[in-house]
Amino acid sequence: MSTQVLDKQVLADANINPETGLATDYLNHYNEVAMLIDMLNSMPDVVEDILEWSPITYPEHFHITGFRAKELAIEAFNNCDPQVRSAFDSACRKVERAIQDVQAQLATDEPDIAAAASCSGDIYNHIAAVGGLINPGRGSGEESDVWNMSGDASDDDQAAIDALFD
Numbered sequence: 001m002s003t004q005v006l007d008k009q010v011l012a013d014a015n016i017n018p019e020t021g022l023a024t025d026y027l028n029h030y031n032e033v034a035m036l037i038d039m040l041n042s043m044p045d046v047v048e049d050i051l052e053w054s055p056i057t058y059p060e061h062f063h064i065t066g067f068r069a070k071e072l073a074i075e076a077f078n079n080c081d082p083q084v085r086s087a088f089d090s091a092c093r094k095v096e097r098a099i100q101d102v103q104a105q106l107a108t109d110e111p112d113i114a115a116a117a118s119c120s121g122d123i124y125n126h127i128a129a130v131g132g133l134i135n136p137g138r139g140s141g142e143e144s145d146v147w148n149m150s151g152d153a154s155d156d157d158q159a160a161i162d163a164l165f166d
Contacts, residue, residue, distance in 0.1 A: 006076055014069035021080030022058075022088060022134040023073045029061050030095050030127045037102055038124075040117035047106050047113075055096045088133050095126040 008018035016023045033053040036046045058077050062070040080088075098119065105116045 006072075006079065010072070011076055014072050016069065016073055016076050017135050020084050020088075020134055020136065021076035022084070023062075023067070023076075024131060024134050025065065025067050025073070026058050026061050027127055027131055027134075028065070029056060030099070030123070030130070033099055034120055034123045034127060037099070037117060038120035040113050040120075044113050047111065051103055051106055053099065053103070055092075055099075058092075084133070088130065091126070091130045091133055095123065095130060098123045098126050 006018075006021070011018040011021070014023075015025065033050060036050050036053075039046055040050075056064075059074045062073045067073060077085075102116045102119050102123070105111060105119075106113075
């Protein structure tokens with residue numbers, strides 16, 4: 001892996017996975033809009049905020065956030081293993097498409113707020129899959145393994161979800 005050239009302890013101390021070169025801080029970009037979608041039923045006035053959301057790249061995220069090791073995060077990302085990067089980019093596109101589908105539902109003349117809000121679980125599953133790719137030892141990276149069929153998190157699944165917020 002290319003991140004071998006970067007000091008693993010420095011990466012770990014900066015909350016960047018030293019094996020993947022990725023940081024869970026990027027998930028904040030998705031979690032913020034997912035929470036708004038989740039709140040739609042009780043707070044329909046968040047529609048405008050949801051419609052204003054747009055995807056940003058991993059480097060863009062770190063350039064605009066207060067992440068203390070933003071340059072290191074970008075360097076590690078730029079040097080991460082091509083297979084890891086490809087899987088990560090693909091998983092991010094799934095999150096973005098799911099959010100954009102909700103935006104399309106809400107942009108109609110008569111949006112179905114309840115239907116849009118019901119998509120939040122799928123969006124959270126996609127975000128958890130990205131988190132599993134960032135920290136593969138903490139989650140599988142597979143959406144189907146994050147939630148059981150009832151939609152409730154098991155103990156192992158809860159650990160994967162908790163990893164999103166580390």
